[in-house]
Amino acid sequence: MISTKRKVFLFSFMGLALVCVGLLQSWNVALAIFNMCIISAIMTLGVNIQWGYAGLFNAGIMGFTIIGGLAAVLVSIPPVEATWAVGGTNILLGLIILITTILIAITVWKKTKSLERYRYLPTILIIIIGYALIRITTGPAIEAIENTEAAKTGYLGGLGLPILLSWIVGGVFAAGVAWVIGKITLELRSDYLAIATLGISGIILYIVKNEDWLTRGVKNVNGIPRPVPYEINLQNELWFQNLATFINVPVRDFSTIFVKCCYSALFLTVLFFFVWLSEKALRSPWGRMMRAIRDNEIAARAMGKNVSKRHLQVFVLGSAMIGVAGAMMTTLEGQFTPMSFTPLRYTFVIWVMVIVGGSGNNLGSILGGFLIWFFWVESEPIGIWLISSTTGILADNHPVRVHLIESVAHMRYMTMGIILLLVLRFAPKGLIPEEKL
Amino acid sequence: MVDILNSLTLLTNYIIIPGLTYGSQLALGALGITMVYAVLRFSNFAHGELMSFGAMSTILITWLFQSYGLTFGFLPTALLAIPFAATITILYCLATNSLVYEYYREKKIDPTTYLIISVGVLFFTAGLIRFIIGPDDRKFNDGNRFILKAREFKELTGLNEGLAIKTTQGITIGITICLVILLFWFLNRTRTGKSMRAYSDNEDLALLSGINPKKVVIITWVITGILATVAGALYGLDKSYKPFIYMYLVLPVFASAILGGVGNPIGAIVGGYVIAFSELIFTFAYKKVAGYLLPESLAPTGLIQFLSTDYKIAVSFVILVIVLLVKPTGIFSGKTI
Numbered sequence: 001m002i003s004t005k006r007k008v009f010l011f012s013f014m015g016l017a018l019v020c021v022g023l024l025q026s027w028n029v030a031l032a033i034f035n036m037c038i039i040s041a042i043m044t045l046g047v048n049i050q051w052g053y054a055g056l057f058n059a060g061i062m063g064f065t066i067i068g069g070l071a072a073v074l075v076s077i078p079p080v081e082a083t084w085a086v087g088g089t090n091i092l093l094g095l096i097i098l099i100t101t102i103l104i105a106i107t108v109w110k111k112t113k114s115l116e117r118y119r120y121l122p123t124i125l126i127i128i129i130g131y132a133l134i135r136i137t138t139g140p141a142i143e144a145i146e147n148t149e150a151a152k153t154g155y156l157g158g159l160g161l162p163i164l165l166s167w168i169v170g171g172v173f174a175a176g177v178a179w180v181i182g183k184i185t186l187e188l189r190s191d192y193l194a195i196a197t198l199g200i201s202g203i204i205l206y207i208v209k210n211e212d213w214l215t216r217g218v219k220n221v222n223g224i225p226r227p228v229p230y231e232i233n234l235q236n237e238l239w240f241q242n243l244a245t246f247i248n249v250p251v252r253d254f255s256t257i258f259v260k261c262c263y264s265a266l267f268l269t270v271l272f273f274f275v276w277l278s279e280k281a282l283r284s285p286w287g288r289m290m291r292a293i294r295d296n297e298i299a300a301r302a303m304g305k306n307v308s309k310r311h312l313q314v315f316v317l318g319s320a321m322i323g324v325a326g327a328m329m330t331t332l333e334g335q336f337t338p339m340s341f342t343p344l345r346y347t348f349v350i351w352v353m354v355i356v357g358g359s360g361n362n363l364g365s366i367l368g369g370f371l372i373w374f375f376w377v378e379s380e381p382i383g384i385w386l387i388s389s390t391t392g393i394l395a396d397n398h399p400v401r402v403h404l405i406e407s408v409a410h411m412r413y414m415t416m417g418i419i420l421l422l423v424l425r426f427a428p429k430g431l432i433p434e435e436k437l
Numbered sequence: 438m439v440d441i442l443n444s445l446t447l448l449t450n451y452i453i454i455p456g457l458t459y460g461s462q463l464a465l466g467a468l469g470i471t472m473v474y475a476v477l478r479f480s481n482f483a484h485g486e487l488m489s490f491g492a493m494s495t496i497l498i499t500w501l502f503q504s505y506g507l508t509f510g511f512l513p514t515a516l517l518a519i520p521f522a523a524t525i526t527i528l529y530c531l532a533t534n535s536l537v538y539e540y541y542r543e544k545k546i547d548p549t550t551y552l553i554i555s556v557g558v559l560f561f562t563a564g565l566i567r568f569i570i571g572p573d574d575r576k577f578n579d580g581n582r583f584i585l586k587a588r589e590f591k592e593l594t595g596l597n598e599g600l601a602i603k604t605t606q607g608i609t610i611g612i613t614i615c616l617v618i619l620l621f622w623f624l625n626r627t628r629t630g631k632s633m634r635a636y637s638d639n640e641d642l643a644l645l646s647g648i649n650p651k652k653v654v655i656i657t658w659v660i661t662g663i664l665a666t667v668a669g670a671l672y673g674l675d676k677s678y679k680p681f682i683y684m685y686l687v688l689p690v691f692a693s694a695i696l697g698g699v700g701n702p703i704g705a706i707v708g709g710y711v712i713a714f715s716e717l718i719f720t721f722a723y724k725k726v727a728g729y730l731l732p733e734s735l736a737p738t739g740l741i742q743f744l745s746t747d748y749k750i751a752v753s754f755v756i757l758v759i760v761l762l763v764k765p766t767g768i769f770s771g772k773t774i
Contacts, residue, residue: 417561
């Protein structure tokens with residue numbers, strides 16, 4: 001049993017660090033870090049229920065984050081009439097062909113067991129025909145869509161629904177994709193599962209980067225609607241101006257801080273909901289069963305537990321959480337930028353969070369998410385401060401010093417590596433280890 | 438007849454030669470992963486960064502040589518730098534081994550934890566590389582650019598299509614052949630190589646026969662360091678050196694290793710070429726080839742391309758996933774070196 005003291009100490013240290021940033025840099029920076037900390041914590045919770053509860057190594061976190069972000073685009077952006085007019089019907093037709101092909105392929109695969117060695121042939125044939133049909137129906141349509149005002153739109157847009165809805169849709173999308181991925185990969189050995197999921201997340205990244213008709217690809221989708229008021233509107237409101245004078249902060253600064261606080265409130269609600277859910281699950285018979293499967297799969301099987309089904313279930317649940325977090329992140333940024341996704345930042349940093357926080361412990365995951373995101377952002381200013389104070393004897397334009405200051409942005413990778421290796425060596429269970437229930 | 442020759446030239450120029458080159462680079466990378474897997478029994482996620490580290494060392498030493506005015510005639514100076522760069526990479530491998538991996542090997546930790554540890558090394562190495570050389574694109578290829586120029590080939594044969602062979606392509610294929618022969622000679626003919634195979638085959642039995650595990654591990658890292666440096670440097674020489682690209686390159690490399698059967702060197706080589714050729718075959722536009730072979734009335738209007746070239750690396754991801762699903766043990770199954 002870890003003492004409550006330790007948890008209180010670690011969390012108050014985290015709070016203090018954020019307050020320090022607020023005082024030393026600015027409250028805007030502190031709140032921006034805080035908001036991303038919450039999103040990271042939700043992703044970490046999702047990975048924690050896969051790894052900490054069930055021992056599944058998911059290295060496709062980036063993929064689910066992207067799907068969440070894509071959901072934000074598809075739900076909130078208003079539909080682009082011009083592109084729907086030129087290619088909408090053919091795209092829908094292609095979608096129908098895709099679904100039919102998959103259904104027929106699955107049925108054929110199931111019905112052709114008697115062919116034994118040549119079983120894959122008819123299925124592959126159907127997939128090839130389906131693919132050719134899709135290319136024929138959608139090819140010209142995609143070209144037409146992408147050429148319609150390519151600089152401004154050139155994609156189909158979304159449904160124009162409220163952005164908050166996309167958080168749920170993001171979770172559902174991610175869950176659906178996770179179900180498909182899980183169905184085909186979860187039988188693999190753990191390190192192969194990691195490689196397979198890493199590969200699949202790479203495929204997802206390539207799709208959103210290159211299918212311009214859907215996501216605008218590298219041209220990015222900007223101006224995703226917000227769930228909270230815009231600064232400029234706030235500044236013109238009388239009650240807001242009065243409030244700002246009342247607490248004696250310039251209206252402009254107060255408006256940005258106010259907006260960030262609104263985001264924080266929304267994000268915290270989601271975080272609390274997921275923590276409550278995860279804790280409930282952990283302490284329920286279901287959670288006990290998951291741990292039993294993780295600790296001794298053969299024994300669990302012998303007790304009549306359906307291990308494959310439980311693995312799939314936990315994989316889908318965890319991925320859904322990551323999807324929600326992905327949609328939240330795109331909402332916060334107000335834009336969807338496929339180029340910014342890299343496995344290092346969106347998969348492996350989350351892993352560092354889980355391991356450092358303590359796998360199997362939800363509080364630990366939250367702490368890990370907060371702490372690691374904090375260092376990920378702050379390692380740059382801390383690095384600059386360290387370098388300028390240690391190389392003080394060198395002249396300002398000394399080449400060594402200049403090079404160090406220039407490359408300080410890359411310190412964060414090294415910091416992550418060192419933190420991960422140190423924690424694995426000296427506290428392999430993480431800062432807040434799993435509790436015996 | 439001329440049409441057939443033209444289309445063959447076209448295929449050689451755009452698929453066979455680039456395929457052999459890229460395949461060689463993948464094969465060397467996959468051999469490194471296979472060696473670590475066979476002896477240390479874990480999937481080394483940091484291998485891509487190790488290749489990047491080797492390429493970076495090569496660039497730094499090339500610059501040093503160039504600043505002394507030292508060049509290698511019509512060949513790239515980088516070839517002279519590779520042995521020195523390999524030494525640096527080997528030292529780095531040995532340092533990570535004794536500081537990080539050795540502790541866990543003695544504790545006999547499970548492969549998944551090992552994998553997470555290699556992620557830590559990946560982060561550190563990625564940071565170190567960007568810290569030393571920065572994230573920008575570097576070109577370090579000097580010497581003659583071509584062995585055979587497209588124009589010369591056209592004049593020589595009188596065909597419509599040209600065939601160009603870049604110096605880097607020739608070098609890559611040549612070095613890979615030499616290195617692979619050397620590696621197999623080492624593994625099959627020398628005492629140390631045999632002890633490595635024995636250790637990989639059955640650890641306990643090898644220990645009983647008096648094989649020193651520490652020595653085996655050190656030799657493994659030395660070989661891995663050499664392979665990673667050569668693979669990374671050749672890839673950087675052929676394309677150009679971008680630190681971030683190695684994070685993506687590690688997946689085709691893994692795909693090659695797994696396709697052939699992890700732990701099996703022949704498998705790694707075959708896997709490398711299969712992956713390279715499938716990437717090219719699936720993303721090549723066959724319009725021109727069909728134009729030569731088919732009668733004019735049947736000439737195609739589209740590009741006849743399975744996938745757009747943007748999906749080149751994605752092809753290898755798909756193959757990776759399919760192999761893992763259909764035959765996770767690979768073509769040449771069994772984990773022996």
